[in-house]
Amino acid sequence: MDKEFAYSFKDYVKYGNGFKDLNPISKLTISLCLGIASCVIHRWQFGIFLFFLGIILALYTRVFDRFIRSLLVIAIPLLLLTSIMRQLQYGHVEGNTPIFKIFGWQWYKEPFIASMDIAWYIIGFSSVLLIYFLNTEMKDLMLALENRGVTHVASYIMLSSMQSIIDMRKSANTILESQKARGIETDGNVIVRMKAFFPTLGPILLSAMSGTEEKAIAMDARAFSHDGGHTYLRVLRPIPVWEYVIDALAVLVLIGSIVYAIMSSMHAL
Amino acid sequence: MSRKDSNRLTWFLIPIGVAVNFIGGTIILLLKLPIYLDSIGTIIVGALCGAWPGVIVGLISNILTAITSPNNLFYAPLNMAFGVLAAYLSKKGVFKKFIPTLISSLGFAFIGGAIGALITWALYGFDFGSGTTAIVVLPIWKALGSPEVPVTKFLIQLLGEFSCDLLDKSITIIVCYFILKAFPTRFLSKLPLGPIYISDEAKALDNE
Amino acid sequence: MSFIELKDVSYKYPYTKDFALKDVNCSFEKGKFYGIIGENGGGKTTLCNLIRGLIPHFYLGKLTGECKIEGKDIRDWDTAELSSKIGYVFQNPFTQISGIKSTVFEEVAIGLENLGVPKDEMIERVMKVCEQLDIGHLIKNNPNNLSGGQRQRVAFASIIAMDTDTLVIDEPTSQLDPEGTENVFKIIESLKHSNKTIILVEHKIDLIAQFCDEILVMENGSVAFSGPTHEVLTKRELFEHKASIPEVSKFGLAMEDAGKPLSAIPITIEEAYELIKERG
Structure with a gap:
């Protein structure tokens, strides 16, 4: 190590x-x-x-x-x-x-x-x-805000938003690729491309939203809602x-x- | 069970709402479609969790786009207002039926048009802006041969932004309608406004 | 005294028809290793949710009967307080990564930060856990780019670092490849010697046979069988119930049926080896 x-x-x-x-x-x-x-x-x-x-x-x-x-x-x-x-x-x-x-x-x-x-x-x-x-770094800004008394929930929401964008982009690319592989047209006229939009967005969205339930449980297990004082691994100058x-x-x-x-x-x- | 506990899922849904706002735009870009679809997440979270969560999704989305394009910050009130309207309409049960949902896109386009025009107006010294809308509205203004009455100019601007927004918001709202329909009962039951979208059959089961 | 005690507990999720738990009676003692087995939909995860306090604090629905943790009713527990007493690891390695930390080291520390552990102690504890779980080489990595198996180990580390008295582990290997599964088994084995109360839901019956002191078999929301591991796994009814029992136990039972019984029914390969050896 x-x-x-x-x-x-x-x-x-x-x-x-x-x-x-x-x-x-x-x-x-x-x-x-x-x-x-x-x-x-x-x-x-x-x-x-x-x-x-x-x-x-x-x-x-x-x-x-x-x-x-x-x-x-x-x-x-x-x-x-x-x-x-x-x-x-x-x-x-x-x-x-x-x-x-x-x-x-x-x-x-x-x-x-x-x-x-x-x-x-x-x-x-x-x-x-x-x-x-x-x-x-957004994490530093959020840490500074937490030091000024902003709730750690705000940090979670902000930082998790940024990570969710990265994760969701990855799955969007994967799904678009596999749709192409399965022969669903993603090129062509506007109507054709519009039709490809729904089956791409739908599954990503539903699975991400349903995943929030497990995320909430996981964070709960990590004492997320514990309010008896918080310490920090990273500390600002x-x-x-x-x-x-x-x-x-x-x-x-x-x-x-x-x-x-x-x-x-x-x-x- | 306390209210605090039941609302906890909202915290975790907000980041997903933000990501959905972004991903709508990304897919549109990949598919080269002529719309934005950058407020799906705001509307869904507003509709399921209420006005404040919707506002937060809108605000964070704009802060994050501001990282590469800071002038987007000025337009944050737009996305935030969509969250408020979505929560209001959701409570009225508008999103449960297709036709009312479709009609509601007029409201979203109006907010987009009115607030959008106001912001552009203020930003560009109370005059036409420099976006794509400007290219459309300037000839209209010229054709009207309008004199120096600022109100006319503002109304033209508003109308221009409204029409540009209408197509985008209609498609956005249709997407939202189908997404709201697709959520499982189990998930909906844990969100503040979720029970609105739970079927009567499922509700009947609960009272047995 | 029992650490966790359930009396006539029934529970129904909101907007559903059937009860997920029906008249469940069971208790868990401090320091013992419990295994929960049974078919999918039998109520295993629901039982975990109850012990973790997610029912009734996170999942609404109807809860009847008595469920006490350390003598206090589950309804009166504060979930935040409970999370510092009972650790929880579950199937999905992807939703168990917080998504807000950029290195594994920080990810493992997240529970300690929330609990307010002083920084220097935090660093020592995280280092110790990473060493123990063999993820020391990963501490600089971004947890959001790890494989499923690695993420699951990081999830274990985050929870074990919090040093709760009790750990509820719900099918930790069901979404992992063989290598990831092997690594998680090693973690579970190390927990065996940790003096903690462990409640493990697992389909891999050989693992249960090897580690658990006691077993609960869940079926249609009720506890069908419970008791010391050896006693439960060698039950003929269990075999006839089509519940999975170790292959060696099936072998033992088959030998009995054939009129050539071993002196006991084995549940692990080692036991079987000894029993067969003694027969010569």
């Missing part, structure tokens, strides 16, 4: 990366404050700032590949569609400033800026949350003071953004 591995549980959970090792809740506070600030400020400049902040953190935590791939899927359609929609709707409004032409189609500055504000605040929001999710400082700064950014938003809307009036 790997005794070293067994005894590694005596230490705090650690990943050896400054950002990744932040407490999941402080990390969430930081990400959410910045993300919401992006929504409140609603300016392309702040969105782009968060996007670059995301890139830096992605490089630092070695998740750049996954970060950029997920983000581009969101960003490209968003930038294109929002700007085109705005030009189509408001392009020819009188008093607008022409900026450039695309294949002879005149674009105007005001709707363009408006569309950039919208697209980038969403991209900014997505950037910080992506960074959060890419650097936080105690939160250092400087981490609270970063948290406080993030909250300040959020408050600042709200003040900014109120001021600018009053100015507009």
